[in-house]
Amino acid sequence: MPLPHSKPMPPYWLSYTSNLSKHRTTEDLPQEADVVVIGSGYVGAASAYHILEKDDAGTRPSVVILEARDVCSGATGRNGGHLKPDVYLNAAIYEKMFGPQVAEELTKFEVQQVMDVKRMVEKEQIDCDFELTRAIDVFVDRRVAEPTIAAYKDMKARGYRFPDDLHFIQDPKKAEQVSGVKGALAAFTFTAGSLWPYKLVSRLLRRCLEWGANLQANTPVTAISSSPGSDGRWALSTPRGEIKAGKVVLATNAYLSTLMPEFRDRITPARGVACRIAVPEQGRMAPHLNNTYGIRYGPQEYDYLISRTDGSIVVGGAKQVVLQNDSYWRDNIDDSQLMPGAEGYFTGYMQRMFHGWEDSQAQVTDIWTGIMGYSSDLMPWVGEMPGRPGIFVNAGFTGHGMPRILGCSVAIASLVRGDIKHMSQTGLPAPYWISEERLTSKRNIAREYMAGSRPSL
Template sequence: MGSAAKHNYLPAANPQPAFWGRDVDEFHNHRTTPELPQETDVLIIGAGYAGTATAWHLVKDRNPSKAKQTVTVLEARGICSGATGRNGGHLRPDLYGHIPTYIKRAGLEAAVELAEFEIAHVPALKQFIEQEKIDCDFVLSRCIDVWSNEEAAKNALQTYETLKGHSLAYMNDVFFKYGADAPGISGAKDAKATASYTAGMMWPYKFIRHVLKSLVASGDINLQTHCPVTDIKPEGDSFVVKTARGSIKAGKVIHANNAYVGGLLPEYASSIVPCKGICCRITVPEGKVAPAMTTSYIERDADKTLSYLIPRPDGSIVVGGASFLFKPNIHEWYDNIDDGVLIESAKHYYDGYMQRTFAGWEDSDAKVDQIWTGVMGYSYDSNSHIGAVPDRPGHYVIAGFNGHGMPVIWLSGKGLAKMINDDVPFEKTGVPRLLKTTKDRLERAQSGKEEHGDILGDGSVFPLGR
């Protein structure tokens, strides 16, 4: 059966520029060959984090006893122009925020498996970046969580105590403080509670560009930018993949296009919905002084508006979120793939943000230097979809990261590559069971009857589906 798109899920032609893409070079629009190759063993749709991670592990982790596979990566726009190149650069594992929900849904073992998988990304990426000598401003640091709402702070304390009660080893890395000392410890003026744990910060675009350049230079992949896929049809034991620049025959197809996956796989349209978010860069004018920041943040103000923040080595701040403000205006963000238009109801939230939030910034004159939006893929049950596409032999998916792909994608790509390279089932990949894409998960999303996910990352839920 064909897979013509039910919805037009091709990325917008004119996305707003993001800070991360300000030093793009000619590789941004790279085409390894002037024309598409006629055929490839494995075709990857998407040259962002998911597609790049999977391509790297397909090539580098291949079984030497098997014939080398040809790998082609197709990108609708320039490299890393989707969510990866528009995010907050925050490599932050979720140690406890959503874990109680996962414990209730799937049990302690499955929930801990997911938490430890995310935690493992921090040392794994640090080691990889150092090994490959990648210049991407990576910093290993602490992330500070802040709750400035009294009710939310008490709930956070309860969550912390509950997880400590399970004697989880990874909780030894979490420091938590509730009460009058929270502002002094966190630096956030109105903090009622604060926590900290190990995390990382990086320049995502530079990371992806380096990895893709390495794969192209070694002849391991054929990269084709500005080549949107419009349809896929089976032909014998392979597929004819149609693009805006012609067709290519593929033995296997990996859907690594996150928010746009429902276009070519309509059965995922209810499971992974495109949702827009907002992010910006804040700078301090020359001659002004602001306190040096060395940690990243998840900050929730008194109104429970959540922001994620990283300090940059150049002294600027990258911060995004504010979904609580635009949640009621569904048309601005929900099932919306236009990253060329800002979210109107939140675009001024970060004006004066540093001054009103952090001690010592009051006279800094910090201002928003650049603001942009991006399209994320939010899943119905809050879990990503990794693995073989049900009832579509030869199709694989790695998508639906809920705006939280940084500590999920690298090792998920490694696991998916293992499925293909070694012909092993999902259960032998090392990817948490909750992330396995299944027919049951797809059908639950289509029915809309089961508990849905935390679509905005602020602890609230929103009914997904069309």
């Protein structure tokens, strides 16, 4: 049966009206600022917020935030709302890439982010449906379950320190009982969060405006001068005129290479899909899911899912259809179109996957796509650009920004404010730091990580 909608629709999250989407603080573009932040997603908002947040009597810098399209209409306004640290899954990859100590640091950083986001939400009293949850990663296919469990056991036996919060359920019966997922073979559980990302960002941006920031929607930066002027400031071109800035923060996610060509092969766009599923009024009550989920099928195939307090579910992934053709996702920046096969994939999803939902009549109410920035070495790129004093990058979260962005933005803000001088003082894991070596490396494992050995059709 066809869904009630057959055309792409705006993401469910953007149904919240923040009155900021087309906001321009001033009619004209300011001609100068101490700091220009390019991009108004989570990275742009969190970076600006921490640059402006004052913990002493000092004066605030002038900050202008430029957004190419409507405010927060990129990946942040389109994501799955899952604040889920990577506690064990990529640990084996990171251990091979960086050694056990750094791999443990990477996990620790993400785990810490859950509580840091919670603290910020509480401090600013942000109404963004934040819930502290237990994430359950459920394996339903032996091809992935077996090697993942084997790697976990092997690392543990060698003394690798997974967080105490990680709980492994090996017995399939128990995994199915605890998760409610049909055909579960094993599961891992750990603390995570869920939230409405657009509401979080809207509130942070409102705070920035209260602190004097100037936000300009629908103002793409088309170029940054190749060197600073004699006054040390950078010139940014836009169709609405030029703006000069002492410091620039690039929070442009997948689009970074349009302004910084050296990132062409370092951060590449990858299109993803998510949807909202709800039980219609005439439907049967379905069990409320108290947890958030990852469901893992064959190699590279997974969904992630949050349960909302209104009873609806937001699910993203659909990799079984997304990975069928590289053109559906790889280097694809068209978030106005749906992914072939995704609607069909999500139709009847809850009935198929979860016990107790069979008669619920749950159906897809909204479905949308969004563009992620995949990093060539899977790590975000954070720091000042080598040889370009005052140009800062905070991008490339590889579809996994929610448990990384806040900490990276705090670090960038400390550098921009001049509180610290070097990345080593930020506490960020070293693989995140921008370096000449990372920039000039020819290695790119993003496609392999995303699609494995599938042929690139």
